[in-house]
Amino acid sequence: MPILPTSDFMSLALRQAEAAARRGEVPVGAVLVRDGAVIAADGNRVEELADPTAHAEMQVIRAASAQAGGRLAGVDLYVTLEPCPMCAAALSLARIRRVYFGAYDPKSGGVEHGPKVFDHATCHHRPEVYGGLEERRAAELLRAFFRDRR
Numbered sequence: 001m002p003i004l005p006t007s008d009f010m011s012l013a014l015r016q017a018e019a020a021a022r023r024g025e026v027p028v029g030a031v032l033v034r035d036g037a038v039i040a041a042d043g044n045r046v047e048e049l050a051d052p053t054a055h056a057e058m059q060v061i062r063a064a065s066a067q068a069g070g071r072l073a074g075v076d077l078y079v080t081l082e083p084c085p086m087c088a089a090a091l092s093l094a095r096i097r098r099v100y101f102g103a104y105d106p107k108s109g110g111v112e113h114g115p116k117v118f119d120h121a122t123c124h125h126r127p128e129v130y131g132g133l134e135e136r137r138a139a140e141l142l143r144a145f146f147r148d149r150r
Contacts, residue, residue: 009031009033009038009076009078009100010031010078010080010100010102010133010134011134012029012031012038012041012078013029013030013031013041013056013078013079013080013102014029014080014102014134014137014138014141015029016029016030016031016041016042016043016056016080017029017043017044017056017080017138017141018141019043020043020044020045020056021141021145023043023045023047023048024047025043025044025045025046025047025048026044026046026142026145027043027044027080027141027142027145028043028044028055028056028079028080028081028142029041029042029043029044029056029079029080030042030043030056030057030059030060030077030078030079030080031060031077031078031079032060032061032063032064032072032075032076032077032078032096033075033076033077033078034072034074034075034076035074039064039067039068039075040059040060040061040063040064040067041060042056042059042060042063043056043059044056044059045059053086055083055084055086055087056079056080057077057079057083057087057090057091058086058087058090060077061090061091061094061096065094071093071094071095072094072095072096073095073097074097075094075096075097076096076097076098076099076100077091077096077098077099077100077127078100078101078133079099079100079101079102080101080102080103080134080138080141081101081102081103081105081109081138081142082101082103082104082105082109082110082111082112082113082131083099083101083109083110083111084105084108084109084110085110085114085115085117086110087110088110088111088117088118089110089117091127092117092118092123092124092125092126092127093124093125095125096127097127097128098127098128098129098130099111099127099128099129099130100130100131100133101129101130101131101132101133102131102132102133102134102135102137102138102139103135103138103139103142104131104132104135111129111131112129112131
């Protein structure tokens with residue numbers, strides 16, 4: 001994939017979230033970046049794959065790890081929603097350098113809310129975390145998705 005300006009990475013994650021919504025998935029998108037280049041981008045695929053672990057973050061970690069042959073030190077994640085506890089643990093294990101997320105998730109988040117996975121003494125790697133990027137746009141995607149289903 002081509003090298004993009006930093007400001008475009010969350011936009012690309014939002015496009016992945018929109019594509020997930022069109023597939024009937026909860027609209028969450030994720031992008032992994034190394035040295036200014038996108039190395040993986042995807043959205044939720046829980047329904048499509050009938051796999052409760054197929055969150056956007058897990059999809060990009062799997063894809064990038066397969067290419068890199070293991071952990072992802074020096075890689076940054078852009079994701080449209082605060083990672084859940086499962087994804088936060090996977091990000092730590094993958095040694096992701098930085099996590100940039102859009103909407104906060106007070107109900108199911110695992111970084112700034114809930115178990116705050118990176119704050120535990122048993123967490124071996126804590127990435128830098130930056131929340132609230134494109135928060136309104138990311139939150140509106142989620143609100144519209146769930147509003148349409150009620």
